[in-house]
Amino acid sequence: MSAKGSEKFVFISGGVISSLGKGISAASIGSLLESRGLSVTFIKMDPYINVDPGTMSPFQHGEVYVLSDGSETDLDLGHYERFTSVKLARHNNFTSGQVYEKVIANERQGKYLGRTVQVIPHITDEIKRRIQKAARGYDVCIVEVGGTVGDIESLPFLEAIRQMRIECEPNQTAFVHVTLVPYIDTAGEVKTKPTQHSVRDLREIGIYPDILLCRCKTLLTDEIRRKIALFSNVKTEFVISACDAACVYDIPLKLHEQGLDTAIVRRLNLRRAQEANIVPWRNLSKAVSEAKQEIVIGIIGKYTSLEDSYKSFNEALFHGGIANKTRVSIEYIDADNLNARNVKQLLKGIDGILIPGGFGARGVEGMMSALKFARENDIPAIGICYGMQLMVIEFCRSLCGISDATSTEFEVPGTPVVDLMEEQKKVVSKGGTMRLGDFECVFEKDAPVAQIYGRKKIVERHRHRWEVNNDYVEQFEEAGLKVYGRNPETNLVEVVGIPEHPFYMGCQYHPEFLSKPLSPHPLYEGFVRSICKRKKKS
Ligand code: GLN
Numbered sequence: 001m002s003a004k005g006s007e008k009f010v011f012i013s014g015g016v017i018s019s020l021g022k023g024i025s026a027a028s029i030g031s032l033l034e035s036r037g038l039s040v041t042f043i044k045m046d047p048y049i050n051v052d053p054g055t056m057s058p059f060q061h062g063e064v065y066v067l068s069d070g071s072e073t074d075l076d077l078g079h080y081e082r083f084t085s086v087k088l089a090r091h092n093n094f095t096s097g098q099v100y101e102k103v104i105a106n107e108r109q110g111k112y113l114g115r116t117v118q119v120i121p122h123i124t125d126e127i128k129r130r131i132q133k134a135a136r137g138y139d140v141c142i143v144e145v146g147g148t149v150g151d152i153e154s155l156p157f158l159e160a161i162r163q164m165r166i167e168c169e170p171n172q173t174a175f176v177h178v179t180l181v182p183y184i185d186t187a188g189e190v191k192t193k194p195t196q197h198s199v200r201d202l203r204e205i206g207i208y209p210d211i212l213l214c215r216c217k218t219l220l221t222d223e224i225r226r227k228i229a230l231f232s233n234v235k236t237e238f239v240i241s242a243c244d245a246a247c248v249y250d251i252p253l254k255l256h257e258q259g260l261d262t263a264i265v266r267r268l269n270l271r272r273a274q275e276a277n278i279v280p281w282r283n284l285s286k287a288v289s290e291a292k293q294e295i296v297i298g299i300i301g302k303y304t305s306l307e308d309s310y311k312s313f314n315e316a317l318f319h320g321g322i323a324n325k326t327r328v329s330i331e332y333i334d335a336d337n338l339n340a341r342n343v344k345q346l347l348k349g350i351d352g353i354l355i356p357g358g359f360g361a362r363g364v365e366g367m368m369s370a371l372k373f374a375r376e377n378d379i380p381a382i383g384i385c386y387g388m389q390l391m392v393i394e395f396c397r398s399l400c401g402i403s404d405a406t407s408t409e410f411e412v413p414g415t416p417v418v419d420l421m422e423e424q425k426k427v428v429s430k431g432g433t434m435r436l437g438d439f440e441c442v443f444e445k446d447a448p449v450a451q452i453y454g455r456k457k458i459v460e461r462h463r464h465r466w467e468v469n470n471d472y473v474e475q476f477e478e479a480g481l482k483v484y485g486r487n488p489e490t491n492l493v494e495v496v497g498i499p500e501h502p503f504y505m506g507c508q509y510h511p512e513f514l515s516k517p518l519s520p521h522p523l524y525e526g527f528v529r530s531i532c533k534r535k536k537k538s
Contacts, residue, residue: 007135008268009173011161012144013207015198016180020215023076025178025242026144027083028252031281032261034084035252037274038139042080042088043131044073046095046146047153055430062308066463066513067092070437075311076144082315082516083252091134096153099126119156127160128167139272140264149177149201162206171269177202177209178242181216181224190216192228199232210267211238211260218243219258238263247288249517253281280518284322291327295531298350300370302363304332313356313384316512320524324532333370335363343369352380352503352531355387357463357510361410368394380503380530382523385464388496388506389418392468392476399479402472409466417476419469421492427465434465439487441494441509447484449495449505452526458485460494460509467508468493503530 010029014022023044030040046053053061054072065078071090081088103126107117135141143161147154165173179195195214202209212234214220220228220241229236240258245251255261256278265273297317303309314330321328331350338346347353353374355367367387371394374381383391389407396405396417406414427433442457443450450456470491473483484505485495497505507523515521 005132005136007138008140008171008270009131009135009161009164009168010140010142010176010264010268011164011173012142012176012178013149013158013202013209014145014147014178015149015201016194018148020178020180021242022144022178023079024083024248024251025176025213025255026076026142027079028255029176029260029264030080030086030142031083031252032256032276032278033140033142033264033270033273035256035276035278035281036261036265036270038270038272039137040084040140040142041086041134041138042077042092043134043141043143044076044080044093044146045127045143045154045157046074046093047151047157048095048146049097049100050095051097051101051431052093052095054432054434058303058309059306062306063311064463065312066436066461066510068438068461070432072432072436072463074146075308078312078315078513080142081513083249091130094130096156099123099130099156102126120159123156124160124163127157128164131160131164139270140268149198155205158202158205158207165207171267174211174264174267175207175209176211176213176264178213178215181214181220181228181241183217190220190224192224192231195228196231203233209234211240211263213240213242213255213260215242216244238267247285249281249288250285253278253285256281284517287322287325291321291325293325293532293535294327294329295321295351295528295535296329296331296349297528297531298331298333298347298353298370299356300333300335300338300353300367301356302335302358304334307332310356312510312512312515313354315517316515316521316524317354317528319515319517319520320526320528322517323520323525324528326528326532328528335366335370338366338369340369340372343373347373347379350379351535352382352527354527355381355383355390355506357385357387359386359409361412364390364393364410368397372398375498375501375504378502378534380527380534381505382503382527383506384510384512385462385508388508389466389468391504391506392417392472392481392496395476395479395481396472399481400472400475402475405472407466415472417469417472418466420465421467424465435462437461439494439509440489441485442488443485443495444483447482447495448497448499449484449523453522457488460507460511461513462509464508468496502534503527 063075073093225239396402404414405417407418495507511521511523
């Protein structure tokens with residue numbers, strides 16, 4: 001198999017330890033190449049056997065990031081979309097599970113003509129086929145290899161990209177290795193040995209990195225860069241410090257200042273590349289550092305011990321802050337610890353609350369105590385998906401006289417004000433079977449949410465099975481919780497809110513997946529604005 005297309009590839013691997021920020025590095029490279037007028041796309045290759053992360057617990061995997069086409073993907077795709085203008089699709093994220101599933105299906109169909117099916121070449125060919133397909137038509141495809149060099153699981157991916165270097169034209173591939181250069185207190189200096197070893201591991205499997213992105217506390221000295229270059233067999237100007245940054249959105253700027261995009265443009269001989277226009281990122285960085293006011297938002301959920309579970313929420317709230325020249329700090333509150341008796345105490349100092357998405361019955365009483373408290377005390381509150389369903393249940397219990405209002409998801413007896421969608425009742429398989437991806441929502445005339453968006457009709461991303469039960473809408477609308485928007489085809493409730501409250505709104509969809517630092521989502525911007533307004537008054 002050969003790669004004859006004109007698209008170029010940046011392959012990103014990680015060494016020494018996990019969580020070095022390969023995803024942010026890939027996203028930053030994408031933003032810099034876009035700022036040079038190039039078209040980019042991304043691929044994340046995940047080494048696990050699950051077909052996608054949709055069935056994994058947030059504790060295992062962090063957030064599941066949902067794309068427009070309804071695919072449930074790795075949270076790194078969120079970074080890619082936030083840092084660039086790309087709109088990704090199913091083929092931009094694949095797992096070992098998907099690759100094996102396809103190869104085994106081919107084998108059952110007799111496509112290998114009686115040959116023994118092996119990792120090399122059959123699995124690696126399937127990996128290369130997927131990479132080339134997703135890259136077609138773009139100037140540059142940035143491919144992130146999940147896992148850390150040395151892991152058994154990611155070996156077929158590394159082998160596939162090794163083969164691609166040989167099969168592609170000389171300037172068609174660049175290998176970027178993200179590594180760690182730790183500062184050791186007792187020695188009083190940074191240590192390059194872990195990087196040397198990690199590059200050696202890569203070279204053992206035939207991959208010779210072109211560019212090293214060295215995660216470090218402060219800029220590496222030229223002497224250290226020369227040393228790393230010498231031992232790793234790369235050019236000194238291609239050894240780049242990726243320093244810790246106070247704000248992730250400063251990273252493209254910092255990498256640009258050190259010549260990362262120039263290094264890639266040179267390595268790939270990208271003749272169409274223009275001068276980088278990084279003004280928007282510079283303005284953003286300035287806006288973030290100049291934010292004066294500070295507000296605290298409480299995210300009340302059940303996966304609060306792992307911040308990555310709420311990645312897109314954190315980012316969207318941060319973007320909403322930027323739009324309001326406000327620093328948003330987030331406090332994670334474990335719903336299991338919250339109840340009607342301690343809610344006042346535990347929400348002290350919180351300016352607004354967000355109830356995020358979730359599944360199952362654990363923690364719902366705590367979340368509903370927080371919602372009730374916010375509703376009764378004019379504290380701005382936003383409920384996302386599960387959060388909106390809980391808004392409806394709490395309201396029905398407190399103000400509609402339906403004291404046993406519940407969702408059938410909780411598997412307790414009661415009045416199902418939130419119920420399973422008709423088409424979901426038949427579904428038994430778990431993966432990819434929810435109401436997923438883009439659906440339209442049309443707002444009611446005069447609904448406050450329409451002003452916030454400045455539009456009557458929107459398209460947002462979804463990921464759920466349960467719905468507000470239309471049989472109870474009249475009852476809760478009469479009591480003051482209004483339906484602000486519905487899906488025009490199915491009449492399903494999409495947005496609810498209390499018009500008299502400073503901000504009490506829930507949506508069945510996930511607006512956080514559409515928010516970007518350079519274009520904050522109107523709903524999060526509006527939520528933060530209402531908090532700032534209320535804070536100014538008090
Ligand atoms: N568990 C709820 C449902 O499936 C909410 C899902 C979510 O919050 N993403 O409808």
